[in-house]
Amino acid sequence: MKIENAIQIYVEHRSSELSQQTIEAYEYRLRFFVEWCEENGLEEIENVSKKDVHDFLQHRKQDLAKTTYKANTDTLRACLRYIEKLDFAEEGVHEVAESPTLTDSENVRDDIVPREKAEQILNQLDKFRYASKEHALFQIFWETAARTGAVRGLDVEDYNAEQQYIEFHHRPEYSTPLKNADNGQRLVSLSSPTCVVLDDYIAENRLDTQDEHGRHPLLTTPNGRIAANTIRKWSYRVTCPEFYAECDCGKNTNYKYECENSVGAHAWRRGAITHWLESDKPKEVVSDRAQVSERILEKHYDGRDERTKMEQRRQFFTD
Template sequence: MLEPTAPREAVENYIDDIKHELAATTVANHRYRLEQFIQWSDEAGIDDMNSITGRKLQEFKTWKQGTVAKVTLKNHLSTLRQFIEFCEDTNTVSTGVGRKIRLPTMQLGEDVNDTFLMAKEADRILDYCEKYEYATLRHTVFHILWHTGMRSGALRGLDVSDFDSHNGLLSIRHRPESDTPLKNKQRTERDVVIADELVTLIEDHLDMHHPYVDDDHGRTPLIGTRAGRMEQTTLQRNIYTLTRPCHYTNECPHDRDMQECEATSYNTASKCPTSVSPHALRKGAVTEHRKQDVPKEIASERMDMSGDVLDKHYDKRTEREKAELRKEYLDDI
């Protein structure tokens, strides 16, 4: 017999179930995608998961597919399928409904999201931060992500003790027992070399703005808030906010009225067509490393990804840019 459960309650139950098994970034992505399902449920008048059927899920797919790219839709539906299967296991949805979710078929190249932050925009953002938000949490987060290309989940898991200012290193470690696992676990633990400029910025952040509040496990996070360790959603919102052009240029490239635009608040910055996620920032960082002639093997180790994944999903150089770099190597042959 099914247990009556509201969509939001079911989502919270699902998040509670996965949050100790998956990296914080993955959990945050699942939460974000399922918020879309909750929004649709509200609009469709669905207040009990017991009423979810294959037909209802097809209606959600139709509602969603006109607003996002095909690869994004596939990711949303994959998460939804996992959630519905969890609901089946907890007697919230009838058995077999999850299997009725049909994922879109991807053609060659369609499973690649081409959104990334360009280096010239990153430079403008850093210039803005140097003048107006120096060593703030947002400035520090952005600079670390751009300079290192690390995942936001890895950044979130850093402690103050992981910062070696003398040697210019950030030590990335897998700590699942205290809620900061790495996506690829122990095999991707590493020390990341950082430039003197970033060392100084982190030192200044620690001196000027860091709250020095421990998290629930008694650890002092490098990226800390007055509540302890920064939540993944908070990190994402800070990046979306900082990468809105109106934030760092005071101009809107989309000719919107900034007094009326829905994307100008901290909580809705992701609705700006030009703001980007931490993942898109990471892709931009990888691309810039490759443009600056950092070998693929070095970039892949530094940023924790295989060479094949780097080529397919992260290296956004044009074919002309790749050819020009090859030419520099081959001129004397």
């Protein structure tokens, strides 16, 4: 069997249980393996040896950060293990793709939109871009700590203005899955100020359009539902200090991702979660609202330093 065909079988096997964004990440990582095999004269998956896998990973290790290398190795290992189970590949070939061990510091993402920065950005949007789609987007991000895929998948009907909440739904058949599938479906309450922004956005600035499935997206562009890449670009733009203050990056407004102070959309999620924890919100409540386990929350989303945690604990142990 051709290598690319075997990999496609694995990807299709996982597609029913993973979000489209995750599947695309898998395809991107595995593409390098296919290309390397082609460059080295390997066409059939049954001809890929353990040494071939070893040589490929040594080649990839030279170009990747340790965390990225681990993600690539883990994806390849899982893929080869599944292909082995189908008797398409050499037995035990997946075992060569050993997952590297990361230290706690290596395994934590540092990108974050801290409370002060989020407030400056939202204030700037409130003054100069009130009820714009950007204003609505980042108001939702900060209020809900939702993932990009969840926010872009919102329809107008998912917003309940009267009772002040939004609903996140897993709709893989309509190209808007949630990361945790049905387990990610939930209702999230909204504050009155956020609802005012959303009400005015819908009434004045939302484009009355449909996506390719006939649904009515909450966040729209002239092409229909907002794209994940557009959300990332907007985040890079507004998180550059030049948007709300001053920045010496000197970059053109179309390329704010080059500014070292700019961050992607996921940093809003980490910032909102950290803000809630700093405000003494119980971890189990934060976990439910953000749809993340307490273990993952502590490892990847809690941006508080140790002194801040100590001072928060102090109030419970003083006389």
